[in-house]
Structure formats: structure tokens, C-alpha cells
Amino acid sequence: MSLYQNYYAQPSYGSQTYTQPPPVANGYHHPLTPPQAAYSVDPATFRRDFSARLSQLTVNSRPIIQGLSMYAHDYVRFAEIVAQCLEAHIRAVPPWVKLPSFYLLDMISKNIFEPYARLFSTFVIPLFLETYQQVDEATRSKMVELVLTWRTGSPTGKELFGVPAQVQIERSIWGETSSSSASSHPSSGFIAKAQVLSELEFTLGQKERAVQANPSDATSQNHVHVLQQLRRLIEAGVSQDELKQILSQLRTLMRSNPPSTASQPPQVSNTPVPSQWPSQPYTAPQSYPQTPSYPYAAYPSSKTENTVSSSSASVPPPSVATVPAGGFADLLSSLVKSGVLSNTGTPLGAGATAKEDTLHSINEEQEASRTYRSFVLRHPIQLSTAGITRGRPPIAETLYDHLTSQCKQCGIRFSDSVTGKKVMEEHLDMHFKQNMKANLNVGRGHSRSWYTGIDDWVHDTVDRKGKGRADGSRPLSGKAAAAADAAKRDAELRAQFVVVPPGDEAKPISCPICKETLKSEFLEDDEEWVWRNAVKKDERIYHATCRAEALTNTLASRLLNTGRSRSVTPETQVLPSKKASPSPESLVGVKRKAEDIDSTLSQLEGTPPSKKLAIAS
Amino acid sequence: MFESETATPRQWVLELESEYRFEVEAGSSCAITLVKGRAEVFGAELVEGKPYVFGSECKAAIFTWLGCTIEMTLRKLHGSPVPEGEPEGSTEPPRVLILGPENSGKTTVCKILVNYAVRSGQGWAPMLVNVDPSEGGWAVPGALSAAAISGPIATCSTANPLGSAATSAPTTLASNALLPFAYWYGHDDTKKNSLLMDRLIRNLGMHIDDRLGNDPEGRTAGVIVDTPSSFASGPGATTEHRQKLIKACIDAFQINVILVVGHEKLNVEMQRAYGSRLTVVKIPKSGGVVELDRSYRERVHNYQVHNYFYGEVIAPPPGVKSATQGGETLTDLNLAPSSTAVNFSDLKIYRIGAETMAPSSALPIGAARVVSEMQPVAVDPSQPGSGLLNAILAILAPFHTDERERYDEEILDLNVIGFVVVTNLDIAHKKMTILSPTQGSLVGRTALIGSLEWQE
Numbered sequence A: 001m002s003l004y005q006n007y008y009a010q011p012s013y014g015s016q017t018y019t020q021p022p023p024v025a026n027g028y029h030h031p032l033t034p035p036q037a038a039y040s041v042d043p044a045t046f047r048r049d050f051s052a053r054l055s056q057l058t059v060n061s062r063p064i065i066q067g068l069s070m071y072a073h074d075y076v077r078f079a080e081i082v083a084q085c086l087e088a089h090i091r092a093v094p095p096w097v098k099l100p101s102f103y104l105l106d107m108i109s110k111n112i113f114e115p116y117a118r119l120f121s122t123f124v125i126p127l128f129l130e131t132y133q134q135v136d137e138a139t140r141s142k143m144v145e146l147v148l149t150w151r152t153g154s155p156t157g158k159e160l161f162g163v164p165a166q167v168q169i170e171r172s173i174w175g176e177t178s179s180s181s182a183s184s185h186p187s188s189g190f191i192a193k194a195q196v197l198s199e200l201e202f203t204l205g206q207k208e209r210a211v212q213a214n215p216s217d218a219t220s221q222n223h224v225h226v227l228q229q230l231r232r233l234i235e236a237g238v239s240q241d242e243l244k245q246i247l248s249q250l251r252t253l254m255r256s257n258p259p260s261t262a263s264q265p266p267q268v269s270n271t272p273v274p275s276q277w278p279s280q281p282y283t284a285p286q287s288y289p290q291t292p293s294y295p296y297a298a299y300p301s302s303k304t305e306n307t308v309s310s311s312s313a314s315v316p317p318p319s320v321a322t323v324p325a326g327g328f329a330d331l332l333s334s335l336v337k338s339g340v341l342s343n344t345g346t347p348l349g350a351g352a353t354a355k356e357d358t359l360h361s362i363n364e365e366q367e368a369s370r371t372y373r374s375f376v377l378r379h380p381i382q383l384s385t386a387g388i389t390r391g392r393p394p395i396a397e398t399l400y401d402h403l404t405s406q407c408k409q410c411g412i413r414f415s416d417s418v419t420g421k422k423v424m425e426e427h428l429d430m431h432f433k434q435n436m437k438a439n440l441n442v443g444r445g446h447s448r449s450w451y452t453g454i455d456d457w458v459h460d461t462v463d464r465k466g467k468g469r470a471d472g473s474r475p476l477s478g479k480a481a482a483a484a485d486a487a488k489r490d491a492e493l494r495a496q497f498v499v500v501p502p503g504d505e506a507k508p509i510s511c512p513i514c515k516e517t518l519k520s521e522f523l524e525d526d527e528e529w530v531w532r533n534a535v536k537k538d539e540r541i542y543h544a545t546c547r548a549e550a551l552t553n554t555l556a557s558r559l560l561n562t563g564r565s566r567s568v569t570p571e572t573q574v575l576p577s578k579k580a581s582p583s584p585e586s587l588v589g590v591k592r593k594a595e596d597i598d599s600t601l602s603q604l605e606g607t608p609p610s611k612k613l614a615i616a617s
Numbered sequence B: 001m002f003e004s005e006t007a008t009p010r011q012w013v014l015e016l017e018s019e020y021r022f023e024v025e026a027g028s029s030c031a032i033t034l035v036k037g038r039a040e041v042f043g044a045e046l047v048e049g050k051p052y053v054f055g056s057e058c059k060a061a062i063f064t065w066l067g068c069t070i071e072m073t074l075r076k077l078h079g080s081p082v083p084e085g086e087p088e089g090s091t092e093p094p095r096v097l098i099l100g101p102e103n104s105g106k107t108t109v110c111k112i113l114v115n116y117a118v119r120s121g122q123g124w125a126p127m128l129v130n131v132d133p134s135e136g137g138w139a140v141p142g143a144l145s146a147a148a149i150s151g152p153i154a155t156c157s158t159a160n161p162l163g164s165a166a167t168s169a170p171t172t173l174a175s176n177a178l179l180p181f182a183y184w185y186g187h188d189d190t191k192k193n194s195l196l197m198d199r200l201i202r203n204l205g206m207h208i209d210d211r212l213g214n215d216p217e218g219r220t221a222g223v224i225v226d227t228p229s230s231f232a233s234g235p236g237a238t239t240e241h242r243q244k245l246i247k248a249c250i251d252a253f254q255i256n257v258i259l260v261v262g263h264e265k266l267n268v269e270m271q272r273a274y275g276s277r278l279t280v281v282k283i284p285k286s287g288g289v290v291e292l293d294r295s296y297r298e299r300v301h302n303y304q305v306h307n308y309f310y311g312e313v314i315a316p317p318p319g320v321k322s323a324t325q326g327g328e329t330l331t332d333l334n335l336a337p338s339s340t341a342v343n344f345s346d347l348k349i350y351r352i353g354a355e356t357m358a359p360s361s362a363l364p365i366g367a368a369r370v371v372s373e374m375q376p377v378a379v380d381p382s383q384p385g386s387g388l389l390n391a392i393l394a395i396l397a398p399f400h401t402d403e404r405e406r407y408d409e410e411i412l413d414l415n416v417i418g419f420v421v422v423t424n425l426d427i428a429h430k431k432m433t434i435l436s437p438t439q440g441s442l443v444g445r446t447a448l449i450g451s452l453e454w455q456e
């Protein structure tokens, strides 16, 4: 579920659990109707209201933070005012109440992302570092934890406030020469032991909470065990080389298990899903937190971690692609072999556990469909004119009693089984995200997508229960192989870049073909800004993909009658497995458009397109 | 036939297994709320307490298995139970061909079957095939198409009777983000070029077979085929034509059940022809089906093409708050097509068959006056009478990438990736204005014209 649950749902010390609803200061309630339909507020009124509510944020209260985050979400059109108020508030309050405001900043950035993360990034670095200097050790470690979550905090699992901001903050914390986060491969600089320990603590914390949430999660248990040994090892002293290796593996582990912020269930939702809003047990710090304790403690954590780990096993985020799967396990086993670690906890490959989980759920599903089949077959109906008009099958029973939970938004029903509940959870999640997207995108302009091409359509056989298609198990047909080739070429095109001339970083440059702005990116290793997916031709900079496609198309029209085969066509540029691609056969330029939509989508959702499709049913 | 727009809501109690039929007048909308109990519209379940809006001259019915109370602003036509039932193949998944005369409710039967299959909770996504070019399925009229349906299809408008092809709008229903596979036939009358119909049906069947071969679960869910009414009856002279097309469907989609909706003569005919090798079942014609006239059909075509480019948001009746469009939140569902000027030479446009061609200049040099039904004839936009102005064009998938796989009639087998309309022709400057569903250049594309036009 949310990062907050995973990350902060740890036992609080020195606090007490209340079961009544949170005593939210001025009784802010989640609006159940879309805000734009409600009433209009002028900027001055909004500024006054928001500041007033913000001033209540003097304690570490999840409901207050959530309420404010919700407010920011509803009034995204006043995002700049929100940013100004928040910055002013953090600067104004005494050091010991700054942390909750950072949690608010964090929640808004991760959950709403655009435009907030962008706006906050203009002041987050100095504000964070100033605060860091002012607070005590305990708060500092909380802030470090926060910064570590920012590494993968964007909806696409990238740096929440961008690479430069992340790099600068981390360097300030761990020193100039430290290895900053941006890649999962630490660069060649000196690596501070403190940094490795911080990151280890962070990862260890994640794993411990995973175990807490799901005591039978053997993989996480094992990770906890090994991480504890690693900690002792580092504390005892290891070489730079080993530190580097450990750090690299830690990051792989962290990234393979990114906090899936964007898959927030309707916590900050204005989706009317009343069943999702039970009164939460609420933990308030006993007194004014001189030493801010763990925030939002005892927020009921569910089998969330479970979901996260199993989905990360089956749908690894793109950032892991560069690291061999099982890298962590490999490192550990090599450590065990070399006698550095004891082998009391033999590392289990994450894959093995995932496989068992899958098998388990397959069995459950098979059982359920057997039950359904025998139920249906108990009522034989002759497939004939007389049979179907005479027969009185128990249709109502089939429709309602087997599927007892109904989505209150669209009417689709789900069974009460474990799988059914999971599917329904995903379904509600999907509504939440789409509502969010709808609110964010108002007036942006949507359009009908081009239809898929034959290859994509023939292979678009998503499993409707959300397992995803068994990729790789099916032999590639000739066409699919050609498509894979083309996809590889496409990836190569996308990997091309042009270095941004110094001083031009802020200059928007658009592709002459699709007219869209080229996206710049900071290359950590080379320490320079580049335009990705770009080629330079006659002093103009194009999208590499656009240009290749344009060349192909002109060539194609020339060759149409002369009879030579084309090397690259749009038809084969997308892997058949990329199901959500709206238009594999899209036209010049449209392709990019389509992918932008795709990436906006996954930015908002934090899930790969295939998963989205799978849960869309 | 309705009270005015400002009609106050009225409540009705529906007995178990009864239904409530209603129509929406042109230019108006209505909202129906399930107050209590359980109810559905053509198999798609309603949520209690939400006003469902209906528009674009929608004709639909609220059905309840167990009884319910509904609130509406509509006049009741009449209510009577409609027998329903999903055919249950013994071991084979159902592959059902639905035949029936005009106004017999074939499409509704298809929709109910599909909706009940997806509501089984078994993860089924049956393949819904539309070979009725006057209907158009998820494309525009003139197309033949197929799509796997994984969530219930809502009914709220005539503009998208079978759900909607994917858009970038934030829709939530699976049936509003369909990925159809389409061919362009180009006419609404199946007799116009039945050779082409036959070929496209077989192509569609072949690709569905390819897909289901990859997907055992998809295969299990079955195939439902909606057909044009011309398959069911017609003047004696057309008997051979329709029998050939029915046969094409049975072969192409490996049909194992034929459902004949309310047509005894056709039932007998099908029993005689196919009764020995597959199941033929007659189901009664729904009592509530209303006769539709030609002008109504034309308006519906208009709604459908408009919906393809612009989407549809039904304005709820005054006073109705937070309504839903078939389960979809009424948010930003409008679409923004793009209008661009292109050079004549940017797009290669063909017409299949010569029946409709007028100027002899359109003929290939040296060709006889009569061109075969299947011959692609290039259309020259600079010739007066090209028929391009306001024409709906189908943009085709690219030709085969491998030259060795290319062949003469390949253009007939290319699927459609989308539709555009020629909104202006500037012969002097050799340019035309094209309304396209989304942005992007059409340079180098191949398009087909048919006999269908559209004007905003």
C-alpha cells in the first residue's frame, strides 16, 4: 500500500493508541464530491484558508497531514500558493516542528507529483539542508530516511525532485566526495561508511516492516538476517571496494522494492469509496514531540508489503533492468562462500518465493473455477429453443451470491476470496488513479488512439486476473521476433543523446518533427546534461525516433512502387508484449505522443502499462 | 412522447424478472437511479444510488432479476419479462452466431451474452465480433471489427453501443478502453460488395483464430458474432448472397451455435442447412424492440462518427447531481481531434471496386470500363467528382515490411488503424483538410474510401 504505511508503520515508542476518529483540528472533512463542482474560491481566500490549516500542523499527525495533502490535491490550480505557504511555514516554525511539515511536503510530492514536486524542487534543497543543521540526531536520521525515499519517489521510480537536487542533498549529508544516489552503480568516488550504514539501516527498516506485515515472507526474513550481519561487518570495517559493492547491491535491493507511492489506495482520494474509510486507530504523541517519534504510527498496515514484493518480483521496474536479477542474493552467497558471513540463513532467490506465491494463487483460482463450473453444471439446461425458454437457472444466485462485493463506482462485482479481494483492491486503486488523473488533466485534451496492428492485437492476450501474460514462455513467432528486433532498434535510438551545450540547460528545444520539447537529463557518470533520444543533423536537434521514422516513411513512400523492403516500419517498432501502447502502427510523431501518454500514465500510476491493463477489468 | 426536461423524478417498483423500457428523444437526456434492489441495463449492473444518464436517442431497458425500485424522469413504455439465457456448450466454448431480421434486438442479445460472461467472475473476456457494417462496432459505420471484452459494456447512448475504443481520456471501464481490430468495408449495405465482405469476414476470423491460439483462456470465453439483418432475410434474389456470407461467418469464426432471434423461417432454413453439425436455437424476439426508421439510423451513424472523433459527454437533466455515464464518472471525456491540411500527394487513396467510380479518368490506363469488384482503383483528389469531400477514409496499416511477402491484392487485407474525414478540398493548391482522431502526420499513408460520408 502506501509508502507511509510501509515506511512509517512501525511501532511507535512512547505513544498510545486511540481508537476514536482523529481529533482533526478544524474538522476538515474529505470532500466526497469533486472539488471543481463545489464552489469557487479566489486565490486570496485559498491562501488564507491553507495557511490557517497549515498552522495546525505542529504535531506529527497523519490525519492533519493527510487532510492538508488532500486539500492541496483538490486545489491543484493554486499549487503555487501551496508551495509558497509551505515554504514560509517550514521556515517560520521552530526546528522541532519542521519534520511534520517535511512529511507533508513529501506526501504531496509523491502522491500528486505534478506540479508540486516541480514547484517544491525550487526550494527544497536549501530548506532541507538548513533544517538538517538545526535539528537533533534523531530527527536527522528521520530526514535521512526521507531523502532515501526520494531517490525513487517519483511516480516512475526516479528521483522525486530530480537528479541534481537529490545529488546535492546527499552530498551535503555525506560529504562532497560521497557517492550520490542517482545510479544504482556508485561512481568511483570515495564512499563514506556512514552513508553505506544509513542506506543499510533504511533498507533493513523496509525489510523488517515487510516481515512484520507478513511473518511468512521468507525472502524478507532472510534479507533482514543478512543485512544485520552486513551491518556488523561494515561496523567492524571493510575495504573501499567492499563498501562499494555492498552499496551497489543495497541500491539494487532498494530499487527492486521501490515504495509504490503512486499505488496509494484511496487515502487521499475524493473517490466515494466509503468502505475504505474506516475510523483509523490513531496514535498521537503523548506530548509535544521534542524528539519527534515515528510518525503516523500504528496506522493499520495490511498485507501491503506482500503485494509490493510479489509485484516487484513479477513486474520489475525498468531501473532494475541494468542489474542482473538476483544480484543481491549472488553477492550474499559469495559472501557466505568466502566465509565473510555465516550461512545460518541461506539466501533464497526472490524468484523462488515469487514462484511459490504464483503457484499458490493459481491453485486457489483453479479451485474457484472448479467450484463455479460444478455449480453451473448442476443446473443442466438443454441448449434448444424449448430448453432455454423453459429452464429456470438460478441466475440471480450466480450473479450476486458468488460475487458479493460490488464496486460502488462502476458496479462490477468481485468474489469474497483472497484473490477476489486482491483484485477488487486493485480495481478500486485503478478508479482512484483515474480520478486523480482526471482531476489533474482537466482541459488538457484527450484523443482517440489509433488501433493496434495485427501483431500487437494477436498477442494482446492479457490475463484478466492480473497475473500478466507468461512472457517468454511462448515461443516467439517470426513476426514477434521481428518485432523484438525492431524494439531493440527502437531502444537503441532512444539511448542516443546529444550533449547540451553549456549554458543551454534551461533553453527549451523542440523536435522539428513532432514539435515537442526535448527532455534533458543529467548523466551522473559523465556529469553532464544531455538530451535523450536525440540526434543532431545540420545543426538541428531531432528526436532520434522521430527522425528514424520520418526517414523510413519518406523512404517507404518512395519505395512503395519500386519494390524494395523497408528496414524499419512503425508496425514493428513495439514489442507485442507492450500492451498498453495505444498505437503500434502509429504515424510519424503520433508514436511519441502515444508514448508520452503512456509515460504520463505510468508516472501517475507507478505501474507498468501491462499491470494497468490487467487491473482495468 | 416525453414530459419536458424538467419532469420531476418518479419512482417505480419493478417486479422480479421484469424490465422497464425507455427511449431518449433526440437532443435530450434522462437519468435513472437504482433506489433499491438490483438491476442491470442489457447485462451491465447498476450501482445503487447513482444517477445513470442516457442520451443520443438511446433506447434501452432496466431489467431486474430480483425486483427493484428505480427513479426516473422517463415515461414507461411497457414492461414485460424478457427470457434470457446464456447458451452453455457442453465442452466446447460457445462460438455463437446471432442472426435475425431488422429490429429484432440482435445487438442487445450479443451485449447481454457478453456481459453475463464477463460477470461470471471467471476472468473471461469473450471475443465480440461485429460484421454488421451498418453498425460499425467500435469504429465507424462501414467497418467490420472484433474486440475482446473484459468488463461489462454499459448502454447509455446510441453513439457507442458496444463500448468504446481506447482513448487517452481517463476512463475506468475496461469496455471503454477496447483495442479493436478492424477492417474497412466502406458501405453500410452488405450487398454492395459481397465478395469483399466475404474476404474481410474470413480475414477477421483468421486473426481471431491466431489470437485465441495464443490464449487458451481467451478461447474458453468464447466468440459472439453480431450480424447484419440482411443475413436474415431479403428478396429471393439475395438468398444466395446471404447464404454465402452466413457460411463465411460459420467457417471463419468456427461457429458452434446459431442463435436465430425471432424468425421462424430463418430458423428452419438454418436447421436444414446446419442442424446436423451445429446447434441452432431460436430465441423469441424481444417484445420491446421498437421499429427504427431510416432517418433514425442516419442520425445514429452521425452520433457514432461524432463520438469517434469527439467522444461524448451526456449533459444530465437539470437538477441531477454527480451522475454517471454507464459507470464512468462524467469528467473530461470529450476528445479533441486534429484538423490538418495535407498535400494531395501525402496520402495514397484507393477505392475498392469500380461500381461507384464515376470519371473514366480514374481508371488505370488501358483498363476496361468495368473494373472487378476487388480491384483497388487510385482516387485522384484533383479530379472533380472524386467523391472525397466529406468522405470517411480508413487509414490502413502499412504494407508488409518484407517485399517477398507483398502481393497484388494486399491492400484488401490491410487492417485499419483509424479513420479520418476530408473536410475541405483545395484543388487549386492541391491540398485537403483532414479531420483526424489524433495528432500526427499522415504522410506516406494509404487510405481507402467507401461510400460513407460525414459532416459535422
Ligand SMILES: [Zn+2]
Binding pocket: A407, A408, A409, A410, A411, A412, A427, A431
Ligand atoms: Zn469499479
Ligand SMILES: [Zn+2]
Binding pocket: A511, A512, A513, A514, A515, A516, A542, A543, A546, A592
Ligand atoms: Zn520528435
